[in-house]
Amino acid sequence: MPLERPADILTAALEAFVENGFAATRLEDIAARAGVSKGTLYLYFESKDALFKAAVRENIVPIVERAEQRVDEFEGSSRDLLVEVVRGWWKAMHESRITGLPKLVLAESSNFPEAARFYFDEVVVRVRGLFARALRRGIESGEFRELDVDYTVRVAMAPIVMALIWKHSMVKCQIDGLDFDRQLNALIDILLHGVVREPAAETKDAPHGKRRGQP
Amino acid sequence: MPLERPADILTAALEAFVENGFAATRLEDIAARAGVSKGTLYLYFESKDALFKAAVRENIVPIVERAEQRVDEFEGSSRDLLVEVVRGWWKAMHESRITGLPKLVLAESSNFPEAARFYFDEVVVRVRGLFARALRRGIESGEFRELDVDYTVRVAMAPIVMALIWKHSMVKCQIDGLDFDRQLNALIDILLHGVVREPAAETKDAPHGKRRGQP
């Protein structure tokens, strides 16, 4: 039970920071969320700054590791691999408690450049690598067209990151809704085939495809 | 507010808010950026909150208006229209001084839900409408496949919004770089055709096609 104390605090801190931003979050809020007193925070973290950095650092779990292996060993089509990467990353993000990290890190990058760099190196770069590998595999095998891999990666990742940000902003404030499955499906659909109707495509992708209009 | 003073203040405020967030921005900073004294801010704005709201509200210029008209009157292919919408919106955003708004509004949505809603109604909804109209036009004309329009719109918009956010976070901190043209080209390329090499497609799209790797 005592070992969980710091972890509880970090979870509470991440939640609060994501919701209000660093400066607008009062330590009292974090303490209340964690069910401890203000002073207790200082038993485990030197300062509000340190708490922020820890909340970012400790919540960057090594999500990507297994995924990297799986990409190497994947034996199906590159198309399936790409889908696997998208779905896999999304699942990893969405299931973990770190869905708020992108919003937080991007919002506070100016105030905590070190944390931003850390997040960039440990998450962004590695996930990009994942996508890039899948794309290159497809290009090399002739399954995919010639692409600007580096920037196609960004195209592929943006909708997912935006969905996470949206979840912690517009959705949280009940200004907009968000159906993650549809978002993911739409992303995969566009990613594979684009919007343009291309004759032969229809038949080939039928098994994967869920591309209907809005229900 | 016909004078320049308030406008200067709003520009300065937006800059500062985007860079540091609302709570971490001191009025003194804004005053310094605007070249006025702290007290002067209160001649034009009731409070820091009011200044924030004004900075958001006043910087949402009616970008979309003309664009909406143009979509209605566009006479080329739907493909060209979609490209036009993407490029047009990007251009409008990028050229204006409001490139930081998305980052700011999303980051502060919890603290300023009214501002978020305002931004949502005035910008998000309308731009979505622009994309949606272009997509539907293509679907109806048979040029585009059947699509989940609502969520395909988000797929199309996400890379642009992310690029803007990135510009004011990772790029600003010199953690990452960003080539906007390549980003735009990659987006359009994927949006139209996806990654999969589709036999008949090559020939048909050749005239338009810029879907190549990095130059």
Place this chain on the structure above:
Amino acid sequence: MPLERPADILTAALEAFVENGFAATRLEDIAARAGVSKGTLYLYFESKDALFKAAVRENIVPIVERAEQRVDEFEGSSRDLLVEVVRGWWKAMHESRITGLPKLVLAESSNFPEAARFYFDEVVVRVRGLFARALRRGIESGEFRELDVDYTVRVAMAPIVMALIWKHSMVKCQIDGLDFDRQLNALIDILLHGVVREPAAETKDAPHGKRRGQP
């Protein structure tokens, strides 16, 4: 009027620090004594530390300067010069607002070694020099015995410094009283002649001497 603000604060700060010590003094007390608000202190001083250092530094007025000159130019007997030095220094200390400095500096020397050194260099060393010069003059002229000048200086100064410390401790708490004139007279008397009855001395010093028993 605005120019006196910092001076008022320093006076209030010195008073408070002398009375309670650095750590036990609340800035609110100082502000109240100076008739300003807590925040105002920070318009003029960066921190409590800085305020302390300034209170010490700014209150070390160049008391000794004129005295040093006078010693050089003094034309009477060395005995009269020594009396002059004792009385002159006492007067300078007692009349100024810095009577509490010795207590403060000595009490806080561990916490503010720089301030202690500053006080030592600017006050202690110079006053010692004053006494030492007077003593050496008397020894050279044959008026005084051979003496351990350095430590006799300390003997001569100690009762005065102790009286100042006493004034701000025991006397302030009404635990003990202190008659400064008698203290000074007793010091001068002992300094010149000691306690031992020496035959020829009585007649010579009669004019100076006020050496009676307790009233």
Place this chain on the structure above:
Amino acid sequence: MPLERPADILTAALEAFVENGFAATRLEDIAARAGVSKGTLYLYFESKDALFKAAVRENIVPIVERAEQRVDEFEGSSRDLLVEVVRGWWKAMHESRITGLPKLVLAESSNFPEAARFYFDEVVVRVRGLFARALRRGIESGEFRELDVDYTVRVAMAPIVMALIWKHSMVKCQIDGLDFDRQLNALIDILLHGVVREPAAETKDAPHGKRRGQP
């Protein structure tokens, strides 16, 4: 309090209080010095205040008692008695672990008037009595001149108390040095004979005389 634990704590407390003052001393420091945990302090002392008072009270050992007896029974010259009193007191102070008490009590008198009064009654008054008795004995026997006994006592005591204070402030901070033996010799020399060369005196005091300059 027969065990050693409380005594160790009191010793540690006195050290810490002398060094930093009451308010600036943390109980954790005292605990660390005493080699116990923070909580243990509360097994023996009710509060920080109580610990302070005990540290003062318990460290005022009955130094003076024997000395008072010895003065009554002393059979040599009053001059020798005075020297005995000076040296005896000095020795008692210097050898004991309470050399820091004067600094502490005087510095904290405002915050702990009761402790100051206690110290005054138990130490100051009694030591003054010691000196006063020695002086009166000499005056009555005709060995000493008529003196303002009460204030001469202070003159005699000041250099010793100052030396103790100095030891725990300027000397501790390595700002100044202090040779206790020379200080004591200088004090005794001045106390007996003053600085003035008095014709007949030389011969009479030769046997005792250490009244010379630095060796």
Place this chain on the structure above:
DNA sequence: CATGAATGAGGCTTCATTCAT
């Protein structure tokens, strides 16, 4: 209109004190 000195509420942080083990 414009300034910037002054204010004081509020947040971060420390540390004396408590208490379950």
Place this chain on the structure above:
DNA sequence: TATGAATGAAGCCTCATTCAT
């Protein structure tokens, strides 16, 4: 008896806001 994790009151400091000039 001893510990040290936990608490929360209190103090330093910041900064939005006011106001006399």
